[in-house]
Amino acid sequence: MRKSLLMVGAGLSGAVLARQLAEAGHDVTVLDTRSHVGGNCHTQRDPETGVLVHVYGPHIFHTDDAEVWDYINRFGRIRPYTHRVKTTSGGRVYTLPMNLHSINQFFDAAMPPAEARAFVAAKAVTLPYTPRNFEEQALSMLGHELYEAFFKGYTAKQWGCEPTELPAAILKRLPLRFTYDDNYFFHTYQGMPEDGYTPIIAAMLDHPCISLSLNTQFDRPLAQGFDHVFYSGPLDSWFGQDAGALGYRTLDFARLVHDGDYQGCAVMNYADAEIPYTRVTEHKYFAPWEHHARSVCYRETSRACGPGDIPYYPIRLAKDKALLTDYIARAHCETGVTFVGRLGTYRYLDMDVTIREALDCAALYLESLAHDRPMPAFAVAP
Template identity: 60%
Template sequence: MVHKYGPHIFHTDNERVWEYLNQFTTFMPYTNRVKTTSGGKVYSLPINLLTINQFFGKAMSPDEARAFIESQADMSISNPETFEEQALRFVGPDLYEAFFKGYTQKQWGCSPTQLPASILKRLPLRFNYDDNYFFHKYQGMPVDGYTAIVEGILDCPNVSVTLNHDFEKSQGKGYDHVFYSGPLDGYFGYSEGRLGYRTLDFKEIRGDGDYQGCAVMNYGDESVAHTRIAEHKYFSPWEAHEKTVCFAEYSRACEEGDIPYYPIRLTEEQALLKHYVDIASKASNVTFMGRLGTYRYLDMDVTIAEALSAADQALALIAKKEPIPPFFTQPL
């Protein structure tokens, strides 16, 4: 139940994905309620009516809070292009400085003025007291953890698994087709250079009792090196544990030999990505998939949905004896 690579809460609106995973596990009800420490105080995320009232020392109604935030927002920004512009237009300078600026700089290793506005557009702003981080129909945690799900998916007569072995492109020569979910640039031996990623380092914290009183605590201040701490026993509230295990997360640039987590996709990476997509589009008998294969940030449910769709399309093409394309979802 310890999430070795950071906390993962399953959430989706996709009926097919939900039904598919429920073949391999039982999901327990779970609501992700994130807290954040900023300026020596603890607040609720995503920003909701409690956060707004607590931060500004007020007791506003939903309509009053909406009008107040609009008065804080920079209305001169009509078409936000950067993360910072979107935040200033979205919540104004005070909430931006407290909850977004420092955290974002630590997470991405660059100024929010260099990041696209689309990153912030995913985050909700609520004028009620709903602190459920997600708003999807289905949310939960697998009762036996995610490893059991993967074991169930791979428990098939037609599937063999080789561990602790780097994939070499030459290995695909003995097969009609390869579905490749490793790094796109890695498949071509990084011939055009390395695409930029962020990776994570984890500092393990063990102790007795309760460490922080919640599953996830973000740290918005840039002066605090880590971005968040996850306390893993809170991800399985149906269990009881006298001891605790936590991991503090530190984000940094991904170097050779590191595990790539988050594709950066800034201007420089977009140009390099186009080179690799052009090369990949000319490749035969291979399809590039997943977060690494298409160099996109994907949640679990989207990854699974795309894989199921790719399987449908590939099987239909095989039946018609037609070629399978290099990409089912274009990275650009």
């Protein structure tokens, strides 16, 4: 029953799967094109300031899944951290998610919760049908003023298209609060790894049955000789993008170093359309237990993902969904491979969901072996 398995990608999906299956007694080879483990969760010390930097943008761990919380704490200490986000709109700074403070500040009022709820409801646009896109969803929730101040410009910059082209479901995930709670997340467990994510993922991969090969480009012939492949690379790349490339947004980061504090918070969004970047992240605020005389920040600008760029956010517009359907059908015809993770399933996944799906995928593989059943192309449908 001992199998030889290949994990393509040393991010969270590959690391969790590798660890689970190695602990079950299988031999696992992990490949990654980059020079480090951790994928987009990679963290490292900035050599100039000593600040622990989230190299590919900030990742905050938050979950209601106690098993996932216990699992990640096996491999490194997660310290308490409350994520708070600000946004600049029209030359003024507000709190996100939009809450009672934001609403009162924007309308120069001092409304209690019930009054504010009724006030915003009166501003909302009544549609004779279910909202069909992001803009209609926003207008039906917030009305024109709040939508245009906080969401319209930012959304166009982030996604590179008009909000009318985006699905309504994107906005449904954003909370609107009628309290002064400014914790960005609702989840029971929230924190940051004391030493960053990279040591945690390295610890997951530290097992005698796991071999790791970095700076290694995967191509299909490398899969030969393994009993099964778990592929966390882009789904379309498995097929050489021969039917076309799935759409992603990528990010450009402009680094800046500042003496003392730069902006006084971890994340400052910029909602105005005329400001080309979407946000500035000040990384020492992601480790509030540390103290640094200098600060390192990254200014993020979103753009279309081209060849050679790092894919961050799947766009999933109509043309992408049609192409995705084609690739999914072809993936189901493959044997000996399971597509996992945000790239392998073309979905935006939080870290806790990534870990949960990897744990479940490993369990499914072991169950399939035990009952002599083939492993499906997807443990979770894209």
